[in-house]
Amino acid sequence: MVFNSLHFLWFFVVVYAAYRVLPHRAQNWLLLVASYYFYASWDWRFLGLLVASTIVDFSCALALDRAASPARRRLLLAASLGFNLTMLGFFKYFNFFADNLHGLAGSLGWHLDFVTLHVLLPVGISFYTFVTMSYVIDVYRREIPPTRKLVDFAVFVAYFPHLVAGPILRASRLLPQITLPRTVTRAQIRDGLWLIAWGFFQKIFVADNLAAVVTQVFDASAHPSGVNVLLGAYAFAFQIYGDFAGYSNIARGTSKLMGIELVENFRFPYFVRSATEFWRHWHISLSTWLRDYLYIPLGGSRGTPSRTRRNLMITMVLGGLWHGAAWTFVLWGVYHGLLLIGYRAADRSRGVHAWITSPAALARLTSWAVMFHLTCYGWLIFRARSAGQLAEMSGSLLTRFAPATVDVSAVLLPLVLYTAPLLAVHAVEAWYDDLLVVPRLPAGVRYSLYAATFYLTMLFGNFGGAEFIYFQF
Amino acid sequence: MELRRGRAARFALGAAIVAVQFAIFEIGMRTWGSSEAAPAFQGLFADDPTIGYRLKPGARVRFTTAEFDTTIAVNHSGLRDDQELGPKPPGERRILILGDSLVLAVQVPFAQTFGEVLEQRLNRPPAAHRYRVINAGVQGYGPVEELLLLRSIIGAVQPDLVIDTLFVGNDAEEAVTSEPRLSGERPAAAALRDSFAARLRRLVRRSMVLQVLRLRLSQATGRLSFSAAPPEAPLQSYAARPAPRIARGLAITRDAVQAMIAASVAAGARSAVVLMPARFQVDAADYGRLRQAVAESGGELVRDAATVRFQEALTGLDAPVLDPLPALRAALPGPDLFFQQTVHLTPRGHEIVAEALERFLQASGLIDPPGGR
Numbered sequence: 001m002v003f004n005s006l007h008f009l010w011f012f013v014v015v016y017a018a019y020r021v022l023p024h025r026a027q028n029w030l031l032l033v034a035s036y037y038f039y040a041s042w043d044w045r046f047l048g049l050l051v052a053s054t055i056v057d058f059s060c061a062l063a064l065d066r067a068a069s070p071a072r073r074r075l076l077l078a079a080s081l082g083f084n085l086t087m088l089g090f091f092k093y094f095n096f097f098a099d100n101l102h103g104l105a106g107s108l109g110w111h112l113d114f115v116t117l118h119v120l121l122p123v124g125i126s127f128y129t130f131v132t133m134s135y136v137i138d139v140y141r142r143e144i145p146p147t148r149k150l151v152d153f154a155v156f157v158a159y160f161p162h163l164v165a166g167p168i169l170r171a172s173r174l175l176p177q178i179t180l181p182r183t184v185t186r187a188q189i190r191d192g193l194w195l196i197a198w199g200f201f202q203k204i205f206v207a208d209n210l211a212a213v214v215t216q217v218f219d220a221s222a223h224p225s226g227v228n229v230l231l232g233a234y235a236f237a238f239q240i241y242g243d244f245a246g247y248s249n250i251a252r253g254t255s256k257l258m259g260i261e262l263v264e265n266f267r268f269p270y271f272v273r274s275a276t277e278f279w280r281h282w283h284i285s286l287s288t289w290l291r292d293y294l295y296i297p298l299g300g301s302r303g304t305p306s307r308t309r310r311n312l313m314i315t316m317v318l319g320g321l322w323h324g325a326a327w328t329f330v331l332w333g334v335y336h337g338l339l340l341i342g343y344r345a346a347d348r349s350r351g352v353h354a355w356i357t358s359p360a361a362l363a364r365l366t367s368w369a370v371m372f373h374l375t376c377y378g379w380l381i382f383r384a385r386s387a388g389q390l391a392e393m394s395g396s397l398l399t400r401f402a403p404a405t406v407d408v409s410a411v412l413l414p415l416v417l418y419t420a421p422l423l424a425v426h427a428v429e430a431w432y433d434d435l436l437v438v439p440r441l442p443a444g445v446r447y448s449l450y451a452a453t454f455y456l457t458m459l460f461g462n463f464g465g466a467e468f469i470y471f472q473f
Numbered sequence: 474m475e476l477r478r479g480r481a482a483r484f485a486l487g488a489a490i491v492a493v494q495f496a497i498f499e500i501g502m503r504t505w506g507s508s509e510a511a512p513a514f515q516g517l518f519a520d521d522p523t524i525g526y527r528l529k530p531g532a533r534v535r536f537t538t539a540e541f542d543t544t545i546a547v548n549h550s551g552l553r554d555d556q557e558l559g560p561k562p563p564g565e566r567r568i569l570i571l572g573d574s575l576v577l578a579v580q581v582p583f584a585q586t587f588g589e590v591l592e593q594r595l596n597r598p599p600a601a602h603r604y605r606v607i608n609a610g611v612q613g614y615g616p617v618e619e620l621l622l623l624r625s626i627i628g629a630v631q632p633d634l635v636i637d638t639l640f641v642g643n644d645a646e647e648a649v650t651s652e653p654r655l656s657g658e659r660p661a662a663a664a665l666r667d668s669f670a671a672r673l674r675r676l677v678r679r680s681m682v683l684q685v686l687r688l689r690l691s692q693a694t695g696r697l698s699f700s701a702a703p704p705e706a707p708l709q710s711y712a713a714r715p716a717p718r719i720a721r722g723l724a725i726t727r728d729a730v731q732a733m734i735a736a737s738v739a740a741g742a743r744s745a746v747v748l749m750p751a752r753f754q755v756d757a758a759d760y761g762r763l764r765q766a767v768a769e770s771g772g773e774l775v776r777d778a779a780t781v782r783f784q785e786a787l788t789g790l791d792a793p794v795l796d797p798l799p800a801l802r803a804a805l806p807g808p809d810l811f812f813q814q815t816v817h818l819t820p821r822g823h824e825i826v827a828e829a830l831e832r833f834l835q836a837s838g839l840i841d842p843p844g845g846r
């Protein structure tokens with residue numbers, strides 16, 4: 001069941017109607033049943049994994065709270081992390097490692113005769129395992145007390161708006177909202193409805209329409225020229241942004257309607273001027289998770305510069321691998337690791353630092369343009385079907401740019417038409433530095449934006465019901 | 474009081490903004506849009522007291538979408554052709570092709586329609602005669618309209634061969650709707666023209682914005698239905714258990730084709746029938762999607778049921794029947810035979826149909842073999 005389906009609309013209408021009339025404890029039971037139904041509608045067979053993960057981590061957290069000896073606490077933490085990582089590793093990475101091992105052995109002339117398993121990827125597994133792991137780690141660190149109500153914890157893990165594609169929530173933020181009674185304010189309803197409408201616009205109007213442009217470039221039988229590769233990379237940058245930010249906004253919007261506040265997951269990621277800033281604005285819930293549970297425990301930036309570089313690279317490579325079991329994702333992680341290391345090194349040089357942070361228009365424009373194009377090249381790595389295609393496209397960018405070959409009707413025009421309204425609204429939001437400024441604008445401007453969002457989505461949206469890209473992660 | 478006045482003012486402001494933006498989008502879509510609701514495209518048609526509507530003599534329209542860009546010229550006889558009909562010269566053999574949008578084929582240039590490709594193939598040296606293939610396809614026609622059109626133009630066209638192209642996907646349905654025209658009555662829909670609902674429908678049809686919104690609404694209501702709905706009208710001919718009106722439509726189609734054969738014989742022409750398949754009968758992926766959608770709504774889709782039903786309905790008539798489905802399937806894998814956003818043939822699809830039609834006409838003895846008799 002995807003958000004952009006009528007199945008979800010019915011589901012949410014029924015759940016919401018019941019939610020508004022039930023008392024707090026019954027609301028939590030309702031959310032649990034609804035969330036399990038939501039997940040089972042993808043593939044009921046994987047519901048057992050979700051339940052198992054919930055029970056194991058709930059029990060480990062309670063045991064951690066009772067355990068006094070550090071050794072026993074470490075053992076419990078290792079048991080929880082081991083369970084989650086084994087589950088994630090098996091379902092998400094088994095095929096990848098088996099195929100690569102097989103290929104490597106074959107290239108060395110060895111014949112490995114092991115069983116080939118066709119392991120299916122349970123939807124959302126990367127998200128909910130990270131959610132439960134962060135909970136157990138936080139309990140281990142004594143940053144939060146464990147919850148003693150299994151239902152509340154199960155709702156925290158399976159809460160349907162964020163279950164299959166995030167944001168990756170922290171217990172410290174979400175659990176109190178589940179355990180304590182909730183009220184729904186008028187402002188939450190107003191903001192929630194706008195976030196839902198805007199999320200649908202980002203998904204149906206921007207992302208799903210740009211998908212055709214991206215396919216035109218990345219799946220073309222002939223090698224596209226450099227200018228079309230560049231436009232294809234721009235298109236994919238906005239497609240993946242519209243897709244993922246759209247999902248996050250719908251998740252936040254539906255949660256607001258139920259009186260639950262989720263974290264912002266994107267904050268103008270294409271308006272930033274450095275790699276460090278990018279990761280503070282793109283998929284914020286994942287980047288902060290990686291920072292708090294991987295980068296800092298590895299030592300963060302507290303050691304020598306070379307150790308910091310190593311930590312950055314490990315974090316980004318694993319962050320890349322989190323997106324999927326493919327070498328292009330690993331390469332994408334390495335690329336962003338290098339960008340972070342490069343910007344960090346450049347930051348020490350006073351001239352570059354001044355350029356990146358200067359309020360002068362020219363410095364802002366050039367530093368933004370450089371970072372935006374570096375980001376887009378990262379998306380080229382991410383979207384490429386193979387290393388060969390990446391090499392071919394990189395070659396086109398450098399040696400066969402051929403501006404005259406620009407495909408105006410199939411690439412340039414749709415790219416401009418489908419991104420211009422998005423950028424216009426983001427420009428207003430960025431000006432006020434507020435992602436929820438639209439519902440607070442003067443009535444005339446606000447109504448104009450509501451009406452334009454409605455008309456553009458309904459008249460020009462792609463209603464094919466395409467899945468969200470991040471479901472596969 | 475103050476609060477109520479404030480709310481009323483905000484409501485008025487909101488309504489004004491919605492109306493102004495509606496006008497902006499309507500103007501924009503009419504100017505740059507390419508839907509069949511566009512006034513330019515609607516300019517292809519003129520009212521006809523007997524048939525309801527037909528192609529407007531002398532009309533010339535450019536039709537552009539993401540998939541194609543064509544100019545459609547209608548001659549002064551009201552037929553899609555870049556030449557006037559004129560009197561039949563000695564030695565010319567005329568083949569008249571009746572049908573709906575699959576024959577009119579606004580998606581491809583005139584020279585690439587299967588009728589024109591057939592004409593080019595038949596006139597390759599050593600041709601027995603000079604052949605002229607005349608396209609009498611009109612968007613939205615069914616067997617009843619095709620019969621009425623034939624009666625009105627057969628004298629002027631003087632065909633040697635009349636080919637009726639039936640679209641097995643919806644012609645049975647359309648035959649039922651249009652049956653009253655055979656007795657000079659207006660179909661039920663036309664009789665309702667003055668009702669409020671009909672006026673609203675006409676208003677919606679005139680607005681491109683409302684057309685798209687209506688489409689979204691019907692998609693939504695169709696999918697929101699809790700009941701196990703039968704397959705929608707265009708798919709009823711393929712249902713394992715079709716509605717009774719399909720059998721009725723097939724009977725009307727048989728009568729209409731029989732009347733066409735009689736009219737052709739009276740004019741000294743022979744007849745044939747082509748059964749055009751729906752895209753999903755050729756495209757397996759398309760079929761898979763539709764079959765699943767129909768199954769989800771409680772129905773069962775049988776891929777070639779409509780073709781078989783039409784073949785059975787036309788059995789015993791004095792007109793050989795061509796089913797181009799095997800030829801279209803044999804052309805796969807290869808370049809697309811149908812457009813993605815419409816269910817109409819691509820130039821490649823037209824080429825395959827023209828080749829199949831030429832072989833069929835020769836095998837049936839409806840045209841002389843190359844070199845002549």
